[in-house]
Amino acid sequence: MTQSGFLDDFRQMSAFGATPGGGVERQAASAADGETRGWFSAWLAGNGFRVETDAIGNIFGLMEVVPGAPYVLVGSHLDSQPLAGRFDGAYGVLAAAHAARTAVGSVSQPRFNVAVVDWFNEEGSRFKPSMMGSAVFTGLLGVADALATTDPAGTTVAQALDDIGGRGAFAGLDVAAYLEIHVEQGRELEETGTTIGVVATTWTAHKLEIVVSGEQSHTGAAPMADRKDALYGAAELIVAVRRLVDEFEPEQLHTAVSEMYLDPNSPVAIAREVRMLVDVRSPATHILDTAIETLKTRIDEIRRLARVDIEIVRVTEWSSGPFLEEGIVLAAEEAERRGHPHRRSATVAGHDATNMKEVVPTILLFVPSVDGISHNEREFTSDDDMLAGLEVLTSVLTRVVAGELEAASSSAVALSSGVELG
Amino acid sequence: MTQSGFLDDFRQMSAFGATPGGGVERQAASAADGETRGWFSAWLAGNGFRVETDAIGNIFGLMEVVPGAPYVLVGSHLDSQPLAGRFDGAYGVLAAAHAARTAVGSVSQPRFNVAVVDWFNEEGSRFKPSMMGSAVFTGLLGVADALATTDPAGTTVAQALDDIGGRGAFAGLDVAAYLEIHVEQGRELEETGTTIGVVATTWTAHKLEIVVSGEQSHTGAAPMADRKDALYGAAELIVAVRRLVDEFEPEQLHTAVSEMYLDPNSPVAIAREVRMLVDVRSPATHILDTAIETLKTRIDEIRRLARVDIEIVRVTEWSSGPFLEEGIVLAAEEAERRGHPHRRSATVAGHDATNMKEVVPTILLFVPSVDGISHNEREFTSDDDMLAGLEVLTSVLTRVVAGELEAASSSAVALSSGVELG
Numbered sequence: 001m002t003q004s005g006f007l008d009d010f011r012q013m014s015a016f017g018a019t020p021g022g023g024v025e026r027q028a029a030s031a032a033d034g035e036t037r038g039w040f041s042a043w044l045a046g047n048g049f050r051v052e053t054d055a056i057g058n059i060f061g062l063m064e065v066v067p068g069a070p071y072v073l074v075g076s077h078l079d080s081q082p083l084a085g086r087f088d089g090a091y092g093v094l095a096a097a098h099a100a101r102t103a104v105g106s107v108s109q110p111r112f113n114v115a116v117v118d119w120f121n122e123e124g125s126r127f128k129p130s131m132m133g134s135a136v137f138t139g140l141l142g143v144a145d146a147l148a149t150t151d152p153a154g155t156t157v158a159q160a161l162d163d164i165g166g167r168g169a170f171a172g173l174d175v176a177a178y179l180e181i182h183v184e185q186g187r188e189l190e191e192t193g194t195t196i197g198v199v200a201t202t203w204t205a206h207k208l209e210i211v212v213s214g215e216q217s218h219t220g221a222a223p224m225a226d227r228k229d230a231l232y233g234a235a236e237l238i239v240a241v242r243r244l245v246d247e248f249e250p251e252q253l254h255t256a257v258s259e260m261y262l263d264p265n266s267p268v269a270i271a272r273e274v275r276m277l278v279d280v281r282s283p284a285t286h287i288l289d290t291a292i293e294t295l296k297t298r299i300d301e302i303r304r305l306a307r308v309d310i311e312i313v314r315v316t317e318w319s320s321g322p323f324l325e326e327g328i329v330l331a332a333e334e335a336e337r338r339g340h341p342h343r344r345s346a347t348v349a350g351h352d353a354t355n356m357k358e359v360v361p362t363i364l365l366f367v368p369s370v371d372g373i374s375h376n377e378r379e380f381t382s383d384d385d386m387l388a389g390l391e392v393l394t395s396v397l398t399r400v401v402a403g404e405l406e407a408a409s410s411s412a413v414a415l416s417s418g419v420e421l422g
Numbered sequence: 423m424t425q426s427g428f429l430d431d432f433r434q435m436s437a438f439g440a441t442p443g444g445g446v447e448r449q450a451a452s453a454a455d456g457e458t459r460g461w462f463s464a465w466l467a468g469n470g471f472r473v474e475t476d477a478i479g480n481i482f483g484l485m486e487v488v489p490g491a492p493y494v495l496v497g498s499h500l501d502s503q504p505l506a507g508r509f510d511g512a513y514g515v516l517a518a519a520h521a522a523r524t525a526v527g528s529v530s531q532p533r534f535n536v537a538v539v540d541w542f543n544e545e546g547s548r549f550k551p552s553m554m555g556s557a558v559f560t561g562l563l564g565v566a567d568a569l570a571t572t573d574p575a576g577t578t579v580a581q582a583l584d585d586i587g588g589r590g591a592f593a594g595l596d597v598a599a600y601l602e603i604h605v606e607q608g609r610e611l612e613e614t615g616t617t618i619g620v621v622a623t624t625w626t627a628h629k630l631e632i633v634v635s636g637e638q639s640h641t642g643a644a645p646m647a648d649r650k651d652a653l654y655g656a657a658e659l660i661v662a663v664r665r666l667v668d669e670f671e672p673e674q675l676h677t678a679v680s681e682m683y684l685d686p687n688s689p690v691a692i693a694r695e696v697r698m699l700v701d702v703r704s705p706a707t708h709i710l711d712t713a714i715e716t717l718k719t720r721i722d723e724i725r726r727l728a729r730v731d732i733e734i735v736r737v738t739e740w741s742s743g744p745f746l747e748e749g750i751v752l753a754a755e756e757a758e759r760r761g762h763p764h765r766r767s768a769t770v771a772g773h774d775a776t777n778m779k780e781v782v783p784t785i786l787l788f789v790p791s792v793d794g795i796s797h798n799e800r801e802f803t804s805d806d807d808m809l810a811g812l813e814v815l816t817s818v819l820t821r822v823v824a825g826e827l828e829a830a831s832s833s834a835v836a837l838s839s840g841v842e843l844g
Contacts, residue, residue: 025804082686083638083694093689125688147834154686185643207644207689218507218796219678220627220702221607224667226794233680235660242654245646256641259689260682265574267629267681267699269797272505277689279641349643372648374640409826412580 006098007383010412013094014086016367023377024086027055028079028121028132029157034164036078040093040118047101047117052278053168054299054417055143056119056136057161063104064113070412072400073360074393075117076182077133077352085293085379087183087369089285093118095181099394103401109113112176119352127160128277128315129207134352136417137172143418152261159224172416176364176410177327177400178356183367183381184331185349185374185381195388196335197345197366198328199283202321202354203254204288205413208278209314214307216264216272224377227270228295231262232273235307240298244291252408253291254281272280285319308356327363334395338353340388343404349374359415361407363400365393428812429805435461435509435516444507445799450501450543450554451479451579456586457501461538462515469523471538475590476839477565478558479542479583480613482592486527486535492596494773494781494822496815497520497539498604499774500553503547507801509605509791513639514807515540515605534598540586541650541774543548548573549582554710556774558839560781565840569774574683594838599822599830600747600778603787603802603815607771609794616758617810619767619788620750624743624776625676626710627647630700631736634659636729638686638694640658649692653684655728656696663700666713676703676770691694705768707741708821712791722752748829749785756817762810771796781837783829785822 015023016039017032026032034082041051049061062071076092093116100114118240119137124130127149135141146157161167184190188196214230237256243252256279263273280295286344300309328344335342345366346356355366369387370380439446439454439463449452459481464472471483484493498514521534539560546552549571569580583589599811606612611619619647636652660679668676678701702717704710712821721732750766757764766787769776775786789811792802825831 054548080818081638081688084691111654123688124690125686128689130690185640187648188644198482203642216503218607218771218799219623219680220676220703221769221794221796222676223609223673224670224676225796226609229664229678229680231682232660232664235657235664235679238654238657239661242651242657247748252645253647254642254644254646256649256651256692257657258641258651258684258692259687260653261687262680262682264547265681266545266681267701268552269551270678270680272798279689281642289768347643349640372643372645374643375688376638377696412469 009043010094010344013090019083019303019377021377023084023379024080025082025084026078026080026127027082028123029160029164029166031164033079040078044097052171053166053254054172056133056146056417057166058133058137059118061116063100063115063365065104065110065267066113068142069112070176071113071115072177072179072397072408073115073117074179074397076180077122081123081125081375083377084375085377087381088374089122089184091179091183091381094260095390095393098357100389100395102394103142103397104138105403108399110401112401114401115173122352127157131350131352131355134355135275136354137415140355167308172414175360175415176412177398177405178363179352179363179393179397180351180353181365181367181389182351184369185372186369188345189366189368190370192249192343193341194343195340195368195385196392198331198342199346199347199364199366200263200323200328201344201346202304203281203283203411204285205281205318205350206288206292208312210276210278211311211313212274213309214270214272217270219229219268219270222270229270229309230274230308231271233308233310234260234276235304236306237299237310238304240295240302244295247294248287252282252284252287255279268410281348286331286393316354318350323364324361324407327361327405330359330405331363331365331396335392338391339393340392361405363396365389424560426811430639431465432516435512441505441799443799445506445757445801446502447504447506448500448502449504449548450545451582451586451588453586456588457500459588462500466538474592475588476592476594477589477837478555479567479588480555480839481540481558485522485540486539487526487532488535491534492598493535493539493547493569493722494599494601494819495538495539495597496601496819497541498602499541499544501543501545503797505546505799506797507799509801510796511544513605513803514603516814517815520812521819522814525820526693529820529824531542534823536823537595544774549579553772553774553777559778559837562777569840586805594836597782597832597837598834600771600782600784600828601815601819601822602775603789603811604607604773606788606791606802607794607796608623609675611788611790612792614765615763615767617762617790618764619806620753620757620764621769621786622745622750622766623705623768623789625703625705625768625770626707627740627772628710628714629738630734630784631731632700633735634693634696635731636692639692641690643691644692645834650729651692652696652730653693655724655732656682656698658724658728659721659732661734662724666717669716674706674709677701691819703770703774703797705710706744740776743781745786746829749783749827752821753787753814753818758812760813760817764815782835783827
């Protein structure tokens with residue numbers, strides 16, 4: 001199997017939205033995302049794929065080798081966080097394209113067709129929720145709702161996609177299985193000397209949109225006892241969210257607050273409202289449930305302490321749960337056969353595979369991230385690890401296309417991003 | 423003395439930038455500020471004042487009755503916080519204009535001329551620092567620096583003033599004394615059944631611009647022990663700032679954080695930087711100093727706890743200090759003579775009078791604020807209290823113009839906002 005050109009292609013692709021710190025900034029439907037998508041579409045077309053875009057901006061590269069048969073879909077996402085690394089998502093999309101090209105040429109009696117996908121807005125930094133394109137494609141999120149979502153400047157997804165020519169009318173396809181490879185974004189593979197992680201479980205994640213309401217007053221003159229300071233209430237909540245972690249064993253709970261909007265955000269007026277997103281994750285559902293209950297108790301205390309109202313206005317969640325055992329075994333076999341150290345992994349981060357595994361047989365592979373650094377320009381995966389990942393992905397895809405994943409052979413699922421309404 | 427028309431004028435003026443909640447929003451050099459300034463300039467011209475604007479956008483209404491003599495200046499500010507009350511500043515400007523008109527007509531042998539002033543950007547919500555116009559006029563802040571200051575959108579003061587036609591070339595004037603009346607923004611007058619507060623002291627205030635630096639990473643995937651979360655560090659700091667208050671007797675220390683900017687402010691990326699403003703005030707300098715020292719110790723602890731860097735990048739302060747005793751006595755006499763309950767007050771908030779008292783004899787009067795509510799649409803002062811304040815201000819101004827404030831008679835100070843550089 002040849003992997004010629006992969007590293008050259010990866011370096012070319014990494015120039016779009018490149019930042020001085022060696023990373024990229026390609027938030028969903030930004031100009032830089034548009035340029036990367038354009039380059040990738042041209043690559044697909046130049047390598048014999050039929051390129052299609054659907055109503056939510058997912059890009060597909062189709063290779064039909066068994067007329068009328070369902071597709072094995074393989075991909076990830078090209079969009080990034082602000083000031084992010086160049087591997088997160090983009091590595092998986094390019095590896096998918098190279099693997100698909102190779103697999104199609106190497107299976108003598110394919111059972112399925114192959115399609116590569118770049119999912120729109122996996123990151124969710126500009127438009128919430130994250131994993132938007134795969135959520136719409138799997139029916140977990142309505143296309144009209146997704147298109148109407150606005151960024152902080154008030155631009156809708158529909159408008160932003162139109163600005164980069166990013167919406168199409170692709171009707172969808174029958175999907176037999178989904179494969180994805182991604183950088184780990186943790187330290188486990190590196191610390192255990194492992195090259196390939198075969199993801200067996202997903203952490204459960206809850207994202208709580210919270211509004212803290214106080215009362216605007218003078219930062220200097222208002223008597224302390226009279227104040228209803230929404231930012232002070234929010235600060236007590238952020239501290240409480242962080243301290244939740246200490247009530248459980250190490251690495252059993254991850255919590256964060258990273259997004260926050262203040263009104264009026266004036267130096268001389270106490271905030272009347274703070275809106276924030278609380279991110280709580282655990283490998284165990286019962287730990288997450290206990291943590292959320294404890295948090296609610298703390299919220300009641302903070303309401304009294306800071307004399308503010310605190311309302312949880314929306315909860316988005318994705319569930320933990322195992323990946324397909326047959327897929328895990330098949331992927332481990334291929335890593336073993338190629339001589340790459342491998343182990344079962346858990347993913348803390350959500351991935352498009354997290355959505356896809358709810359509807360079709362799904363395999364998710366990891367390659368190491370140096371120091372576990374992620375969503376940061378210093379994110380790094382070595383060339384050797386990228387190539388090892390590509391090799392294993394190609395082998396796994398080849399076997400799945402050949403019909404060797406039994407679960408994929410039972411019945412394909414017709415998926416689409418619906419009609420374009422925006 | 424007639425006060426006819428004052429309440430009508432006040433209601434007319436309150437229509438500019440009016441908000442549904444009964445307040446106004448007229449941030450410095452906004453369209454609504456421009457409309458209010460236009461209306462006020464027309465009022466001045468229509469009542470026989472010569473209207474001038476200086477390089478930093480202060481508006482003056484001059485009434486020269488003693489050719490060549492220095493001026494008694496009386497005024498406040500027309501700009502407001504976002505979603506603010508209609509009394510803060512605006513009451514004082516209109517009361518100054520009415521008082522000046524009456525005083526000029528009632529002094530048979532004036533010693534000084536009279537000028538009304540609307541100070542530009544007292545609030546500091548859009549452009550920092552607050553009390554900008556009076557700071558430039560008194561030489562505490564350079565005009566070029568002030569004009570180059572930007573709002574969060576990057577617009578300079580110079581550009582914003584030009585957008586409302588708000589810059590002029592007034593050369594300044596010789597000032598013998600400064601008078602201002604303002605709503606109290608506290609509860610003391612109301613709780614003690616007092617109509618007129620004669621301000622005797624100012625609280626000391628320190629404003630600390632602080633940058634918390636962490637490292638961007640994945641909100642979900644990054645191991646908790648690896649995180650350097652700037653928002654978590656900022657939250658611990660906000661809590662520490664609030665709790666400082668509990669270490670002193672009630673109402674000996676006011677603290678607040680009300681303005682904050684996050685980078686990148688993404689739902690899935692830990693904040694790499696948070697910039698915030700910490701406001702600390704006390705009637706006693708030694709208490710403020712102790713509080714700041716305690717805060718610095720807490721900052722060291724938070725650096726270690728949150729694994730972030732915390733830097734105090736700028737400190738702006740104004741000092742406490744007494745107002746002119748002779749002015750306090752004169753104002754108390756006039757309140758007494760008019761039959762209005764009065765007392766010596768302290769101001770926690772900064773006022774343009776806080777700047778002016780550093781350079782010329784200054785008298786600052788307060789009228790009650792219901793429930794002490796301020797920087798809020800629900801701010802309220804009754805018509806009776808507004809008229810009582812106008813009556814006392816007019817009496818005090820009349821006596822000062824007649825030469826009855828000895829400190830004003832010693833030597834006038836030539837003040838100006840310098841040449842227009844922008």
